Amino acid sequence: MHRPLAAPSRSVAASAPAGTRIYAVGDIHGRADLLSEITARIDDDIRRRPIARTVEVYLGDYVDRGSDSRTVLDLLAVRLVVHGAVCLRGNHEAVMEGFLQDPTILPYWLQLGGMQTLASYGVELRDENETAFNPHRHFVDAFPRAHELVMRCLRDQFSCGDFLFVHAGIRPGVPIEHQDPNDLIWIRDEFLDSTQSHERFVVHGHTPVPHPDIRQNRINIDTAAWRTGTLTCVAIEGSTILFL
Incomplete structure (x- = not known):
């Protein structure tokens, strides 16, 4: 796995709680291989640098585009149960959840990379207009109970100290408690172009960047893992952001 092209660490005008280290992981998009490497790196970092409390935050977009969304959700289920990880909802999870309820959105999901997710569950579409079988029924039947539980655990936002973790961003000028989940x-x-200070320093993904993009009010760690082979993980301790 390629490491992000970024400085080893940066300081920002925000701070995590004392005795706490936060690990935040960008958009995974079906790259179970990269996620396995990242979780091993997190576990190794904790062994080498013990601290009173660690928090793992995954920023969403676990499925679509990459080839192994099913295994990504398997791995995240383990991190949720064993490590108490925080898993945020990305727009791709929202669309997949929508398809589980409403088969008519299949064409829209396929435009976002849903075909790769279906294939990872053994639901093969030979043609995007295939009508010989019911992909919705097959996907619902193949979707395991453990993955349903992962979906139920997804959060729209998570705060820790001066940091706010979301998938895409926030609407500037709107208090955090009044933010629209969409x-x-x-x-x-509207978020990416804003230079105003928010209530908290925002850690997000959603919009691919060639390397982690640190601004005075936010950091974007979506490095398009599905096509670049770079899955970004940052460790936040105090006011320092370290790239693992």
């Missing part, structure tokens, strides 16, 4: 998983330009 903005948290879909917003782009």
Whole structure:
């Protein structure tokens, strides 16, 4: 796995609680191989640098585009149960959840990379307009109980100290408690173009960047793992952001 092209560490104008280290992982998109490497790196870092409390935060977009979404959710289920990981909802999870309830959104999901997710569960579409069988029924039947539980555990946001973790961003000028959940998983330009200080320093993904993008009010760690082979993980301790 390629490491992010970024400085080994950076300081920001925000701080995690004393005695706490936060690990945040960017958009995975079906790259179970990269997620396995990242979780091993997190576990190794904790062994080498013990601290009173660690928090793992996964920023969403676990499925679609990459080839092994099913195994990604298997791995996240373990991190949830064993490590108490925080898993945020990305827009791709929202669309997949929508398809589980409403088969008519299949064409839209396929545009976002849903075919790869279906294939990882053994639901093969020979043609996007295939009508010989019911992909919705096959996917619902193949979707395991453990993955349903992962979906139920997904959060729209998570705060720790001065840091706010969301998938896409927040709407500037709106208090955190009044943010629209759709903005948290879909917003782009209004948030990305904003230079104003928010209530907290925002850690997010959703919009691919060639390397982690640190601004005075946010950091974007979506490095398009599914196509670049770079899955970014940052360790936040005090006011320091370290790239694992």
